[in-house]
Amino acid sequence: xxxxxxxxxxxxxxxxxxxxxxxxxxxxxxxxxxxxxxxxxxxxxxxxxxxxxxxxxxxxxxxxxxxxxxxxxxxxxxxxxxxxxxxxxxxxxxxxxxxxxxxxxxxxxxxxxxxxxxxxxxxxxxxxxxxxxxxxxxxxxxxxxxxxxxxxxxxxxxxxxxxxxxxxxxxxxxxxxxxxxxxxxxxxxxxxxxxxxxxxxxxxxxxxxxxxxxxxxxxxxxxxxxxxxxxxxxxxxxxxxxxxxxxxxxxxxxxxxxxxxxxxxxxxxxxxxxxxxxxxxxxxxxxxxxxxxxxxxxxxxxxxxxxxxxxxxxxxxxxxxxxxxxxxxxxxxxxxxxxxxxxxxxxxxxxxxxxxxxxxxxxxxxxxxxxxxxxxxxxxxxxxxxxxxxxxxxxxxxxxxxxxxxxxxxxxxxxxxxxxxxxxxxxxxxxxxxxxxxxxxxxxxxxxxxxxxxxxxxxxxxxxxxxxxxxxxxxxxxxxxxxxxxxxxxxxxxxxxxxxxxxxxxxxxxxxxxxxxxxxxxxxxxxxxxxxxxxxxxxxxxxxxxxxxxxxxxxxxxxxxxxxxxxxxxxxxxxxxxxxxxxxxxxxxxxxxxxxxxxxxxxxxxxxxxxxxxxxxxxxxxxxxxxxxxxxxxxxxxxxxxxxxxxxxxxxxxxxxxxxxxxxxxxxxxxxxxxxxxxxxxxxxxxxxxxxxxxxxxxxxxxxxxxxxxxxxxxxxxxxxxxxxxxxxxxxxxxxxxxxxxxxxxxxxxxxxxxx
Ligand code: HEM
Numbered sequence: 001x002x003x004x005x006x007x008x009x010x011x012x013x014x015x016x017x018x019x020x021x022x023x024x025x026x027x028x029x030x031x032x033x034x035x036x037x038x039x040x041x042x043x044x045x046x047x048x049x050x051x052x053x054x055x056x057x058x059x060x061x062x063x064x065x066x067x068x069x070x071x072x073x074x075x076x077x078x079x080x081x082x083x084x085x086x087x088x089x090x091x092x093x094x095x096x097x098x099x100x101x102x103x104x105x106x107x108x109x110x111x112x113x114x115x116x117x118x119x120x121x122x123x124x125x126x127x128x129x130x131x132x133x134x135x136x137x138x139x140x141x142x143x144x145x146x147x148x149x150x151x152x153x154x155x156x157x158x159x160x161x162x163x164x165x166x167x168x169x170x171x172x173x174x175x176x177x178x179x180x181x182x183x184x185x186x187x188x189x190x191x192x193x194x195x196x197x198x199x200x201x202x203x204x205x206x207x208x209x210x211x212x213x214x215x216x217x218x219x220x221x222x223x224x225x226x227x228x229x230x231x232x233x234x235x236x237x238x239x240x241x242x243x244x245x246x247x248x249x250x251x252x253x254x255x256x257x258x259x260x261x262x263x264x265x266x267x268x269x270x271x272x273x274x275x276x277x278x279x280x281x282x283x284x285x286x287x288x289x290x291x292x293x294x295x296x297x298x299x300x301x302x303x304x305x306x307x308x309x310x311x312x313x314x315x316x317x318x319x320x321x322x323x324x325x326x327x328x329x330x331x332x333x334x335x336x337x338x339x340x341x342x343x344x345x346x347x348x349x350x351x352x353x354x355x356x357x358x359x360x361x362x363x364x365x366x367x368x369x370x371x372x373x374x375x376x377x378x379x380x381x382x383x384x385x386x387x388x389x390x391x392x393x394x395x396x397x398x399x400x401x402x403x404x405x406x407x408x409x410x411x412x413x414x415x416x417x418x419x420x421x422x423x424x425x426x427x428x429x430x431x432x433x434x435x436x437x438x439x440x441x442x443x444x445x446x447x448x449x450x451x452x453x454x455x456x457x458x459x460x461x462x463x464x465x466x467x468x469x470x471x472x473x474x475x476x477x478x479x480x481x482x483x484x485x486x487x488x489x490x491x492x493x494x495x496x497x498x499x500x501x502x503x504x505x506x507x508x509x510x511x512x513x514x515x516x517x518x519x520x521x522x523x524x525x526x527x528x529x530x531x532x533x534x535x536x537x538x539x540x541x542x543x544x545x546x547x548x549x550x551x552x553x554x555x556x557x558x559x560x561x562x563x564x565x566x567x568x569x570x571x572x573x574x575x576x577x578x579x580x581x582x583x584x585x586x587x588x589x590x591x592x593x594x595x596x597x598x599x600x601x602x603x604x605x606x607x608x609x610x611x612x613x614x615x616x617x618x619x620x621x622x623x624x625x626x627x628x629x630x631x632x633x634x635x636x637x638x639x640x641x642x643x644x645x646x647x648x649x650x651x652x653x654x655x656x657x658x659x660x661x662x663x664x665x666x667x668x669x670x671x672x673x674x675x676x677x678x679x680x681x682x683x684x685x686x687x688x689x690x691x692x693x694x695x696x697x698x699x700x701x702x703x704x705x706x707x708x709x710x711x712x713x714x715x716x717x718x719x720x721x722x723x724x725x726x727x728x729x730x731x732x733x734x735x736x737x738x739x740x741x742x743x744x745x746x747x748x749x750x751x752x753x754x755x756x
Contacts, residue, residue, distance in 0.1 A: 044079035055136035055378025062431030062453040125173040132167030133319040134387035137376035145371035149279040151400035153191035171232025176311035177318035185271030190438035197396040204272035211411020235532035244541040247503040257525035259301035267332035268300035276354040298589030330593025333375040337368035353499040362579035505573035513582035516749040527560040588739035592620040597650040601659035606634025612727035628662035642685035647692035652699040682712040699737035701730035720745040
């Protein structure tokens with residue numbers, strides 16, 4: 001059965017179009033209504049409609065029944081300001097006082113209600129993954145999973161609403177998006193058989209093999225408890241102290257030191273379910289699978305300097321990027337795939353223990369089969385109501401998908417519900433609109449804080465006769481959840497299977513599968529992070545782990561740290577076959593939604609700017625007119641000024657005209673304005689921006705008349721990825737260059753093939 005919602009109750013969702021076919025609109029609109037007036041409006045008006053790119057959960061009761069209220073009633077911006085009880089108010093600017101200069105009166109019910117509510121606006125942030133960003137979308141199954149899984153949402157052609165939340169792990173809710181960290185990739189599928197949550201990360205292995213150690217790894221990576229620093233960083237002593245002692249973390253640490261931990265965009269990130277799950281088909285046959293999300297935009301990362309600049313320049317970088325792309329109609333999409341393995345008695349595949357969450361199964365050994373595609377096509381209407389209040393739980397399963405005995409997964413099944421009782425204020429968090437299932441719910445749970453349902457009936461227990469025995473239990477034919485019968489035996493022990501003992505070979509596999517550029521980035525990340533630790537003993541201990549992973553890597557890191565490279569205590573695995581699928585520098589990708597700075601001068605012909613803009617948009621990319629001052633140039637709206645623009649915002653630049661130094665290009669204003677030492681007649685902010693883009697291996701195009709900017713920025717005109725053409729031809733060249741994401745040849749060790 002399809003899981004599509006009735007269209008009558010919610011604003012029409014945007015048509016789902018593959019990202020590369022979507023009609024793009026120009027850079028994002030302002031936050032409010034279109035063309036808000038300069039004067040304060042005072043006459044009552046109807047609430048503004050939601051923007052076309054926004055979505056929100058339906059206005060229905062917790063059990064799914066219609067409330068009778070019109071859909072727009074959820075927007076608390078009606079014609080007149082009221083109290084929480086609905087009484088219209090004359091003023092909310094002044095408290096009741098005993099005379100205009102007198103004390104405030106306790107009897108002011110509106111004042112007390114307003115301030116009391118404000119006092120309680122905050123809820124606890126998530127213990128982990130506190131910083132996140134969410135979007136609505138739709139998942140369409142291609143039917144290839146039908147042979148292995150009976151879940152309704154995986155049947156061919158079924159469309160299922162989804163809500164995705166991307167996150168960092170370590171940082172607080174207000175921390176920066178672009179820190180070095182694992183990213184969460186949690187998806188809630190609102191299926192016709194109940195909510196299914198795939199709560200994964202962008203790194204396919206985990207730090208720990210057992211859930212009982214989760215508080216330890218989290219306490220180690222979080223800010224140190226005495227001074228509460230550093231924020232959202234793993235580059236500190238307690239993290240490296242833990243992972244160097246707790247060697248099962250080493251595979252995850254290798255991934256964390258790679259470019260995977262500094263993604264450019266949530267649109268360009270893989271996702272992994274990590275654990276092995278058990279699928280059941282219509283015939284009751286089972287198989288073991290690992291889930292993968294493959295972004296259609298390709299996998300792409302920032303370079304380290306970019307992440308640091310971005311953290312200061314735009315801490316909301318990933319959030320903005322996702323919402324800008326959705327606003328523009330460049331909908332991100334991801335294929336969902338599975339690695340399917342036999343459900344054998346020993347639950348291993350090619351010698352890999354499938355219950356060990358610190359191990360992957362290389363795609364070369366077991367290919368990923370695509371079973372559907374998700375497109376994110378609406379951003380939230382209210383961030384708190386949706387992104388902050390959404391709850392995920394790996395135990396939210398549907399018939400056809402079951403868990404395995406992975407000792408990490410088993411503990412997760414307990415942890416999520418438990419934490420949400422505190423975070424969301426009681427046991428009724430499943431009734432919050434974003435969490436509510438889109439199918440009938442008859443759980444017979446009653447009461448509790450924030451109970452929103454008005455349950456009928458007199459017999460919320462089973463068995464009963466007073467409600468006619470209602471609700472009945474289901475069976476296989478009526479879609480009951482399937483707990484796969486699994487034999488369980490063994491003595492009660494606090495131990496782990498010996499097959500989990502290998503802590504290094506998968507780190508070796510990962511390191512040896514990287515291209516030279518990626519490997520150089522990895523080496524420098526280890527050097528940076530260990531260099532930030534105070535204690536030399538921790539560096540020495542981690543070098544020992546690196547010696548057990550890869551001798552060359554260990555030697556390079558040791559040299560940079562000024563320490564001797566130790567001999568391995570466990571020799572690195574000799575027979576590791578590199579997995580090219582683990583490298584992210586491969587293939588070409590659609591350029592839809594990539595951001596291009598169009599650099600112009602104050603007197604550049606508007607027609608030339610429009611032509612360049614059109615060329616960028618025709619290629620499916622987003623142009624940002626970047627000029628010496630704001631406002632308009634002719635009829636062209638300026639999107640960024642030299643003061644507000646930063647190189648990290650853009651994937652590439654087209655210099656339409658070399659801009660002369662603008663009047664505000666004064667070094668006394670900021671260092672940025674005084675950056676140029678070339679003495680060339682080009683605005684120094686543009687020189688700085690292009691210099692950074694060149695260093696970060698981004699493509700740069702200049703029109704033939706604008707080559708002075710290259711000279712001013714010290715960029716060789718014949719360097720890789722530098723194009724001197726008229727705008728239309730230049731944009732075509734840029735699009736080709738951007739298809740591989742960066743100009744890899746500019747990196748000193750460039751060699752975009754997996755290391756042999
Ligand atoms: C494979 C291992 C794991 C993965 C992929 C993972 C992934 C995630 C993700 C993506 C989130 C954020 C969900 C959201 O956006 O709201 C999250 C939150 C959380 N995780 Fe995990 N996690 C893992 C292991 C664990 C373990 C072992 C525990 C505890 C024993 C745990 C406890 C939590 C808690 C308490 C939250 C906060 C949930 C909330 O407040 O709603 N996680 N995890």
